[in-house]
Amino acid sequence: MSDGVQEMRTDVAHGARIYDYILGGKDNYAVDRAAAEASQQVWPALPVHMRANREFMHRAGRFLATECGVDQFLDIGTGIPTSPNLHEVVQEVKRDARIVYTDNDPIVLAHARALMSRTGQGATAYVDADLRDPDTILGSREFRETLDPDRPIGLMLIAVVHFIEDDEEALDVVRRIVDVLPPGSYVAATIATDDYAPELLAEVRRAYREHGETLKFRDHGTALRFFDGLEVLDPGLVQMHKWRPDDLASPQVPEADIAMYAAIARKP
Template structure:
């Protein structure tokens, strides 16, 4: 076990890997357990650039948050599938651009709950809060008192589903979930998604999927067309559905970045 602050082992199954903690391992964090590290090492054996994927995805989140706050005037953010906090977090990026920004985080992992204090350190002008909830039950997220106390759903909201939907297989109706969430948001809201794909390296990603499945973690990789379908009816922000390092690049490149090494799609779109 690594250094986790005030986590009750009764609440966490440390014998099985968890995607949020594996992601923390890829980002060279400190909040994962032995089972997560073992599974992460197995992923590295079949897909050696997975740490590049994680870093590039994190950078995409920073850029789209900054873009929406700075260039689109968005002041409200709903981040579902938050994961273990890694600075800078979404609210820090948003509030650096707009100190009055308000951010709601949602995740179902009790480890994230134990770190929620770090997610709620807002600027004096803004506000952040955390909801423990599962994206597969979107009604519980949108009905949460914490959400309604923090953001005004009559005003535009940026909905972030960053590296989340590949953990929601078709049997859980991910397209219906996304549509439901968007239906609760005002016109002028935005949707940001990043999603793993096997389009660039199918054999290696078959190996990754096997590791996750053996750990009891659902993983459904989707093609570019399948990722684009999440944005049906929305106005895509240029350049559309692309690999995340090609979405509004800022000149800061993660060494080793290529379409094959990253193997993700990302996009941002506006609700008319």
């Protein structure tokens, strides 16, 4: 949980830095690389899975901006900047789109300037905070001054809720944020699951834990609870590579290579 600038921990892995390493970035440490390599040894599909997650974020951002008219976003669990970032995607559609990014890793904070660049007439801001502390996020000056609380907001929860192991805690913090969003807002989320390769992913979870990082997989029924009270859009809660893919003719990815569900839902 964040109450200001986080201490730089290089002795334990961090999800944002593991993700960065898998995607070919350089903002990671030996412990992050070790966690990633150990995970890939037991589940070689990890890079395919993580690229699919990034691609879903791009599709979700474009869909919300293009099809739903959303022009302001709250992205919690931003991760280390990897272009195109959310603001680059949505400002291609809505030049005046406004985005608030949130993460709790000092490396993400150090690179936040890259998230502040504008591709249109909109605005971006960064909040150093943890998903577990929604009051800090929603009460921040950056959130209050960047986003209009009276107009729909697109909440992005991309590959983040699995870092909270307790189901009720994870559901509660998401619900507390959604409750504050105005009617007509949307929630786009990817939620880790081991429904398709439980034995392999048990080893991935063990590798993460051995290097100091949490990882919680959830079945379809539990994942769907994150959207309670919301109108889940077609095609529902599906493996993330199956959510409105850009190219229906692209080669099929084996189900066992994808370990996240994805959905977009509207707040009535």
